[in-house]
Amino acid sequence: METDLIRACLADPDKLAAQRFSIFREVARLANDERTVAMARELVIRLLAHKATLPEGYNALLDALVREVGLFPYADHAKGRDLEDQILVEAHRVHGVGEERFFHSLQLSVFQELVAGRNVVLSAPTSVGKSLVIDAVLATRRHKRAVIVVPTIALIDETRRRIASTLGQSHDIITHSSQTRLEDGRPTVYVLTQERALGRKDLGDVDFFVIDEFYKLDVREEDDERTVDLNLCFHHLARQGAQFYLIGPNISSVGGLAADYRHVFIPSDFTTVALDIQHFNLRQRGEERVGKLVELCGTLAGPTLVYCQSPRSARDAARHVYVGCDLGTCDATRDAADWLAHYYPPEWEVVQALRRGVGIHHGNVPRAIQQYMVRAFEQGKIKILVCTSTIIEGVNTVAENVVIFDRRRNTKTIDDFTFRNIAGRAGRMNRYFVGKVFVLESAVEPGDHTVDLPVGRQDAATPLSLLLDLPEDSLSEVSRDRLAQAFGGSMLDAATIRANRYVPVERQDATCAAVAEILDRDPGLLRWRGVPSSPQLRTVCDLIYDHIDRGNSLRRHGIFAGDQLQAALTALMAADDLRQFVDRRVRERRDDVGISEAVEAALSFLRNYVGYAFGRQLMALSRIQADVILRRERGAPGDYGLFAAQADSLFMPAGLFALDEYGVPAEIASKLMRAWGRIDDVDQGLRMLAGADFDAINLHPFERELLLAVRTYLPSRAYAR
Known part of the structure; x- marks a missing residue:
């Protein structure tokens, strides 16, 4: 039988019943040929979806096929087997991770490479279970200091919870910049973003590290600070001799890994779920696409992710769904919606959608609420979760269906690599054997994705910000010449330029000139420490806007001058809580801006600018003014460190x-x-959470729900005294 005919039969129970023997015979033939085993594996997965309806005798045959194609997690290990089969089963058993778990054949081969001490670069589909290998390697306790580098703080929490549930008693888990090792003899696992890893001074003895979503090492845009940080993180850890495991999906080749880093590259199409992909070829604009979205969300029974290109599109799509499907109030999310409506404007689309059982997940939703959305989706409280690219940054969800509403990411058409990442969220091992993907527009052009590490391929296009933090012996001649030219043409000390590598050298020079002018006029405007006065804050805001940021990021937040930045920061510092700040931004919005857009603009400003960019920019300015003052030998310079740290925490403790x-x-x-x-x-907060009597505190039901969920996965250090 042709494989397409087999798939058609497996999609129709009546056809499967009529052709059962022929199907099993053909799948067995494919499974016994190395050239077609991947095809057989997909068909075996589709057969597993019908396991409960198979007549007596066929289950044993299906179980044999499961083992033959390497899907040992799906095998029935309770049945009696001969000695050879028992040995094979034991070889796939995962030790030290709590509940009984089994590797599939790809996981086992990767695990064996790692425990043999080799560096591994694994490219495999989203659903393959790459993280289980990490946990199994850590469980061997071969490594005293391990670092797992993940792209987002949301993934820090997810990874921490996973490791805490399996290795929480045997390993110390560190996720935050303020945490230090317990030094109690247990292995330490750091789960960090690349920025946090670079900021730590205690990673010099790391002997194993993982980079999740390693495709982000590829520099696609010259000003991508996070990509540069990730490359520096990799280089610093690998250079000190730590073993590495790089994981990510859908990569065809890897270049630029230095010869010193001998590694095994394992590209694999091994999958634990099958995908059915349907294209509707609808136009980007028009009612047809919206109508199809509503139709799908109204008829699909399983949990469904709806991918949208931006927060605005996600808001619109969620509204189309709950209005078009005529969804009433959802009891399961009532408490959460009531709580959100108390702390945020109730007109916010996130609140309105949640009242009707539709979740919204994107970068402007507060981080803890994002976590709630994912948890509620996994628990079945939310059936439809509308999301942006935040969901493809590795956050694991249990979805049967994925609807790709937009074929774009922001304003750019997604490539085949991104499409496969999104589509890979459909289906889940042991839950949904066949994932369904519905693409409302036309198909994405197929293609390969390669990853090149710029450290190993230094040329004139390599970002200078990367070269500035590399040791001398890691630089090429071209790179040394570029750095010499940058240092030679600047009035600033080389150490200042290096420390401010996030700021282009020409901007640092322009800032230096402006600082010198202000010091000649009124040095008190810059030589401050602690918290600035209003004129001092205005001065640094002007310098940041005019010379360091140049409006590049601030304009995206509706700020077009230094005095506007000062006003926004002052309003935040004066606000009693975040609701007061958000309400003010909503009141002051333009007439053509809706409430939901204004709420999310305020949250984006807080998270992406104040909590991330402002502190970096302020410290760059602090180093430049210190450089100029010390060079002039005119007394003590200012120090903006305290204020920058306060801004990083949005001026909260x-x-x-x-x-x-x-x-x-x-x-x-x-x-x-x-x-x-x-x-x-x-750590003090975690200890309080671990030992708190929540009954003694006046908590809203939603607050109690969140706190109990958090306490379930607290690391063991929360209970340390």
């Missing part, structure tokens, strides 16, 4: 703000702090 990463919104953490007293650091 740092320990309180850090709990957001663990799933505790700042609004709830503030209530806890009023009951418990000051929370100075994240």
